[in-house]
Amino acid sequence: MVPHLTTALNGPLLELEQRILDASTSIERWFRLRWQAHEAPFYCSVDLRNSGFKLAPVDTNLYPGGFNNLSAAFMPLAVQAATVAIAKICPEAKNLLLVPENHTRNKWYLENVATLAAILRQTGLEVRIGGLGVEKKAELETATGKKILLEPLKRDGARLGVEGFDPCAILVNNDLSAGIPPILEGLTEQVLLPPLHAGWALRRKSAHFAAYDEVGAEFADMLRIDPWLLNPYHAHCGEIDFQARAGEECLASNVSMLLEKIRAKYLEYGIKDTPYVAVKADAGTYGMGVMMVRDAAEVRDLNRKQRNKMAVVKEGLAVTDVIIQEGVHTVERIEDKAAEPLLRLRRGRPPGARRGLARTGKDGARAGMKSAA
Numbered sequence: 001m002v003p004h005l006t007t008a009l010n011g012p013l014l015e016l017e018q019r020i021l022d023a024s025t026s027i028e029r030w031f032r033l034r035w036q037a038h039e040a041p042f043y044c045s046v047d048l049r050n051s052g053f054k055l056a057p058v059d060t061n062l063y064p065g066g067f068n069n070l071s072a073a074f075m076p077l078a079v080q081a082a083t084v085a086i087a088k089i090c091p092e093a094k095n096l097l098l099v100p101e102n103h104t105r106n107k108w109y110l111e112n113v114a115t116l117a118a119i120l121r122q123t124g125l126e127v128r129i130g131g132l133g134v135e136k137k138a139e140l141e142t143a144t145g146k147k148i149l150l151e152p153l154k155r156d157g158a159r160l161g162v163e164g165f166d167p168c169a170i171l172v173n174n175d176l177s178a179g180i181p182p183i184l185e186g187l188t189e190q191v192l193l194p195p196l197h198a199g200w201a202l203r204r205k206s207a208h209f210a211a212y213d214e215v216g217a218e219f220a221d222m223l224r225i226d227p228w229l230l231n232p233y234h235a236h237c238g239e240i241d242f243q244a245r246a247g248e249e250c251l252a253s254n255v256s257m258l259l260e261k262i263r264a265k266y267l268e269y270g271i272k273d274t275p276y277v278a279v280k281a282d283a284g285t286y287g288m289g290v291m292m293v294r295d296a297a298e299v300r301d302l303n304r305k306q307r308n309k310m311a312v313v314k315e316g317l318a319v320t321d322v323i324i325q326e327g328v329h330t331v332e333r334i335e336d337k338a339a340e341p342l343l344r345l346r347r348g349r350p351p352g353a354r355r356g357l358a359r360t361g362k363d364g365a366r367a368g369m370k371s372a373a
Helices: 015-022 024-037 072-089 109-122 207-221 248-268 304-311
Strands: 043-050 055-061 095-099 126-131 138-141 147-152 152-154 159-161 169-172 191-192 235-238 276-281 290-293 322-326 337-346 368-371
Touching: 015 024, 015 095, 015 235, 055 207, 072 109, 095 159, 095 248, 109 126, 109 147, 126 159, 207 235, 207 322, 235 248, 248 276, 248 322, 290 304
Parallel strands: 095 126, 095 169, 126 147, 169 191
Antiparallel strands: 043 055, 043 337, 138 147, 152 159, 235 322, 276 290, 276 322, 337 368
């Protein structure tokens, strides 16, 4: 099922959309040349915001979840894309080890693991699931009653597997927020996906968007449009301590600076919306360590509850760096709630497998179009 959007098919195409459609041939060639020059991630998900006048990514996750929310109609494409990606990595692959997140009590996350494993198995691989810190086999139940077997990891020199199982490749679906486990280091005889430096132990959102600044500018130049139409403004503050109120002035001044830049763009394009920014932990995911701000005074006047919310993220890790990112309004609506397109991508995707449309899951989550309310 494709989600019904309040904005769907209402009126003529917007100028930005028309420019992208008109340049589709050039865009495909641009992507083809870039994929030849750079190694793409095995998989990732990208949250987009469509304001009508602007279409910009606001988050990229290199350890995507939510595969259980993919439309059933797109499962064959997901399997085909996985087949192509794995063939490039391990042409003779027979076995693959999947290493999930540690929060095994989240049954909807387990549903995601079960679906991801099913997609990989349909490529012809034998797939086993090995858990970090797991000491004995455990059968876990997903939100819809499926069963998955979680097994202890076994290290043998420079190889990792589970009892009686030696995989060619290891696919990690754990974002390594708590750091890089020693058991994953030095696996020189196997392919580890994604590489360890992609985890939140080392990766930073500010570095990601600094790189996107360059890519977005190049792409916008090809389309002959303002790069701002494809890219949110952003800034970075380090040495933050929300509990001790350290770094507060850095945060407030950067919020003020970004809001002024956004206001100038809104004035240039005649936009009547109210500018806002998102303050996010520079490392981490799951929507933790995030707040929306419309005035610099808001970050100076945080109450204790707000400071506690921003002080730590997943795995109880302290927030010491933040990215301040331009908030992009959305015109997309589902059931009278703000929504954002969500793309799941795989390396080596076949034509047509670039995006998955959504269905609504029992937990209300959506893939392809996600509620942002």
